[in-house]
Amino acid sequence: MGYQAFTVQDAIERVRTLGLIGNEPVTAEEIGDGNLNLVFRIHAGDQHLILKQALPYAKVVGESWPLSLERAWIEQSALKEFAKVAIPFVPRVYHASKEEAFTVMEDLSHLTIVRAGLLAGEKYPLLAEHIGSYLARTLFYTSDFALGPVAKKQIARQYYNPDLCDITEKLIFTDPFYDAETNTIEAGLEAEVDRIWNDAELKREVAKLEALFITKGDALLHGDLHTGSIFASAEETKVIDPEFAFYGPFGFDVGQFIAHLFFAAYPDYDRLREERIKDIDTFWLTFASTFKALWEREAVEPFRSADGLVEDVLSTILQDALGFAGCELIRRTIGLAPVADLEQITDPTVRLERKRHALRLGTALIKRRTECKTFTDLRNFDVTEELSR
Amino acid sequence: MGYQAFTVQDAIERVRTLGLIGNEPVTAEEIGDGNLNLVFRIHAGDQHLILKQALPYAKVVGESWPLSLERAWIEQSALKEFAKVAIPFVPRVYHASKEEAFTVMEDLSHLTIVRAGLLAGEKYPLLAEHIGSYLARTLFYTSDFALGPVAKKQIARQYYNPDLCDITEKLIFTDPFYDAETNTIEAGLEAEVDRIWNDAELKREVAKLEALFITKGDALLHGDLHTGSIFASAEETKVIDPEFAFYGPFGFDVGQFIAHLFFAAYPDYDRLREERIKDIDTFWLTFASTFKALWEREAVEPFRSADGLVEDVLSTILQDALGFAGCELIRRTIGLAPVADLEQITDPTVRLERKRHALRLGTALIKRRTECKTFTDLRNFDVTEELSR
Numbered sequence: 001m002g003y004q005a006f007t008v009q010d011a012i013e014r015v016r017t018l019g020l021i022g023n024e025p026v027t028a029e030e031i032g033d034g035n036l037n038l039v040f041r042i043h044a045g046d047q048h049l050i051l052k053q054a055l056p057y058a059k060v061v062g063e064s065w066p067l068s069l070e071r072a073w074i075e076q077s078a079l080k081e082f083a084k085v086a087i088p089f090v091p092r093v094y095h096a097s098k099e100e101a102f103t104v105m106e107d108l109s110h111l112t113i114v115r116a117g118l119l120a121g122e123k124y125p126l127l128a129e130h131i132g133s134y135l136a137r138t139l140f141y142t143s144d145f146a147l148g149p150v151a152k153k154q155i156a157r158q159y160y161n162p163d164l165c166d167i168t169e170k171l172i173f174t175d176p177f178y179d180a181e182t183n184t185i186e187a188g189l190e191a192e193v194d195r196i197w198n199d200a201e202l203k204r205e206v207a208k209l210e211a212l213f214i215t216k217g218d219a220l221l222h223g224d225l226h227t228g229s230i231f232a233s234a235e236e237t238k239v240i241d242p243e244f245a246f247y248g249p250f251g252f253d254v255g256q257f258i259a260h261l262f263f264a265a266y267p268d269y270d271r272l273r274e275e276r277i278k279d280i281d282t283f284w285l286t287f288a289s290t291f292k293a294l295w296e297r298e299a300v301e302p303f304r305s306a307d308g309l310v311e312d313v314l315s316t317i318l319q320d321a322l323g324f325a326g327c328e329l330i331r332r333t334i335g336l337a338p339v340a341d342l343e344q345i346t347d348p349t350v351r352l353e354r355k356r357h358a359l360r361l362g363t364a365l366i367k368r369r370t371e372c373k374t375f376t377d378l379r380n381f382d383v384t385e386e387l388s389r
Numbered sequence: 390m391g392y393q394a395f396t397v398q399d400a401i402e403r404v405r406t407l408g409l410i411g412n413e414p415v416t417a418e419e420i421g422d423g424n425l426n427l428v429f430r431i432h433a434g435d436q437h438l439i440l441k442q443a444l445p446y447a448k449v450v451g452e453s454w455p456l457s458l459e460r461a462w463i464e465q466s467a468l469k470e471f472a473k474v475a476i477p478f479v480p481r482v483y484h485a486s487k488e489e490a491f492t493v494m495e496d497l498s499h500l501t502i503v504r505a506g507l508l509a510g511e512k513y514p515l516l517a518e519h520i521g522s523y524l525a526r527t528l529f530y531t532s533d534f535a536l537g538p539v540a541k542k543q544i545a546r547q548y549y550n551p552d553l554c555d556i557t558e559k560l561i562f563t564d565p566f567y568d569a570e571t572n573t574i575e576a577g578l579e580a581e582v583d584r585i586w587n588d589a590e591l592k593r594e595v596a597k598l599e600a601l602f603i604t605k606g607d608a609l610l611h612g613d614l615h616t617g618s619i620f621a622s623a624e625e626t627k628v629i630d631p632e633f634a635f636y637g638p639f640g641f642d643v644g645q646f647i648a649h650l651f652f653a654a655y656p657d658y659d660r661l662r663e664e665r666i667k668d669i670d671t672f673w674l675t676f677a678s679t680f681k682a683l684w685e686r687e688a689v690e691p692f693r694s695a696d697g698l699v700e701d702v703l704s705t706i707l708q709d710a711l712g713f714a715g716c717e718l719i720r721r722t723i724g725l726a727p728v729a730d731l732e733q734i735t736d737p738t739v740r741l742e743r744k745r746h747a748l749r750l751g752t753a754l755i756k757r758r759t760e761c762k763t764f765t766d767l768r769n770f771d772v773t774e775e776l777s778r
Binding site for chain 1: 563593596690694
């Protein structure tokens with residue numbers, strides 16, 4: 001059975017053949033955006049399923065890049081790996097086919113995508129805590145500190161994901177920092193962007209973060225942990241789409257999530273700023289305390305007994321995360337993949353002001369990340385002179 | 390053809406079948422120490438060959454650990470990779486068999502093993518410069534900075550070497566820092582060793598270096614670059630035995646070589662100290678200037694144009710290298726694989742004093758490595774209060 005992109009009918013037949021639905025009447029539709037994957041929602045009787053199939057290309061602003069189907073297998077493997085250690089936050093997988101690059105999993109339609117939900121005024125009181133716990137568990141348990149180096153190497157080598165890492169490297173660390181074709185710079189933002197392109201210190205620090213991203217294999221990362229990759233309700237949180245999963249630095253997922261919590265404040269900054277900062281606070285506290293507790297209970301030697309090591313690891317994670325958050329803030333403001341949090345601000349003056357804010361906050365986070373010894377240092381970050389300059 | 394350990398006769402037949410020697414009279418002998426490999430020297434007419442075959446175990450102080458034959462293939466691949474970028478310093482390979490785990494290469498009998506040569510009073514005026522150039526080239530050209538992340542990942546995944554990495558982790562970063570069976574502590578050294586075992590700060594810093602070793606994939610390392618892995622004469626230098634090769638942190642090979650230059654001073658410290666420090670100086674200057682020159686000419690973007698990045702990378706390499714050098718100094722003094730430089734000192738008082746010195750120097754290098762912003766800071770290291778305490 002070679003690979004072929006499914007029709008709705010193919011998808012239905014596949015789940016029926018797999019015995020996941022019976023012969024009852026079935027409704028099905030393709031609900032993906034068609035950029036990277038086909039996504040079929042299939043309902044039959046009590047069964048509510050999603051069948052996701054990778055496409056052999058990425059469609060981005062009209063252009064089409066070839067993209068390895070391997071990523072479906074990466075996603076399937078990562079979902080299994082994450083389910084082992086963070087099951088409440090991972091969608092249930094019913095079937096995974098490497099050959100045909102598809103996964104059948106539970107339908108999460110009773111939840112909403114967090115970015116859309118927040119924009120619509122939804123509240124997710126447990127989101128920050130849940131993601132803190134999710135990341136502490138996925139990062140710690142897939143690291144050398146939990147697995148020991150031999151078992152970890154065995155797992156890490158399976159997550160060879162050069163295609164998607166390459167996309168991330170280009171879109172996050174490279175293109176936004178020079179006049180690349182992939183950028184979309186709103187009229188009125190040119191001076192601010194010029195400042196970024198001419199900031200040699202900033203560009204050096206970004207290059208350091210990129211080097212960290214491509215050389216440090218701390219743990220199995222989700223790799224694309226923004227608020228569009230999270231389904232939630234007031235009680236539940238599920239992290240989907242780990243097709244960018246690879247062994248990378250601890251701080252990357254942490255930083256991406258922080259960046260998107262910052263973004264979530266922009267639609268109504270004065271009202272939402274404090275709320276989102278509190279979320280970031282809760283997120284980090286949960287992450288750090290859970291990571292530390294897991295370490296103290298389960299880290300392998302000689303790491304567990306090394307006095308003060310976990311504190312040092314956490315402070316490095318924080319600093320790296322702030323740098324990665326800064327890169328994400330910049331690239332989502334002027335790069336290829338804009339966020340609705342900014343784009344849906346209707347007043348052009350306000351929108352420009354918020355975009356300028358995002359760029360300055362990003363710059364400050366990148367350049368001054370090493371000043372943050374503890375998390376409370378971060379609270380001062382968007383009122384610094386950097387922003388008023 | 391499955392694997393079988395060769396006899397001398399097998400070795401001769403193999404090189405004859407390969408057409409590397411003809412039907413002329415041949416002399417051959419097994420010259421290895423039999424711990425990890427069989428090494429046959431084969432002379433026939435003008436042809437002088439070495440056939441090296443991996444054994445499926447490591448024999449260490451009587452015990453035998455199973456060891457994957459994969460490492461022969463790792464060594465063959467690394468020799469080829471290093472020859473591409475540093476050909477003057479790599480032995481010529483005539484044939485490599487993955488299945489039978491053997492490599493036929495040029496016989497380097499006209500050179501001496503550097504450790505033995507230095508102990509016998511030989512001079513290697515170009516050694517430090519050659520190894521500086523060798524490491525600058527092998528490390529730079531196998532890194533993301535030269536290859537770009539996609540090509541580098543493709544190469545890096547071939548060097549999955551968990552067995553030998555595990556040995557290094559245990560013997561360098563773990564065992565010497567607690568009362569492990571593998572240690573050999575000379576009578577009279579107990580108090581000094583206790584100090585190490587009770588130094589919480591030291592143990593934390595060693596754990597950080599271990600974490601760096603197992604998570605950072607900067608470049609293809611030799612992995613065991615001590616003076617016993619180098620053949621040299623006054624004019625020539627060849628680095629052999631990269632069976633520990635893997636993608637690891639830039640500073641590791643650099644640090645190991647520095648440690649063994651320190652060791653080389655111990656047989657006659659007052660006379661040799663200045664000479665070896667000068668070697669270390671030359672080594673680092675050559676390494677750093679060559680690495681920088683290669684970077685400026687050939688690094689990929691965005692790294693090449695990132696202002697000040699290469700200086701930052703080099704200063705990190707130096708600090709990490711000093712830490713790794715410190716670990717190597719300690720483990721070779723009390724761990725499983727002692728060095729002749731210390732063991733052959735006949736006067737027990739002097740020998741103990743030098744061992745104590747090595748342990749204190751190692752401790753100082755590990756704990757104070759981040760104080761070394763430039764290399765000149767290092768010159769003060771073995772006269773610090775740390776050593777007189």
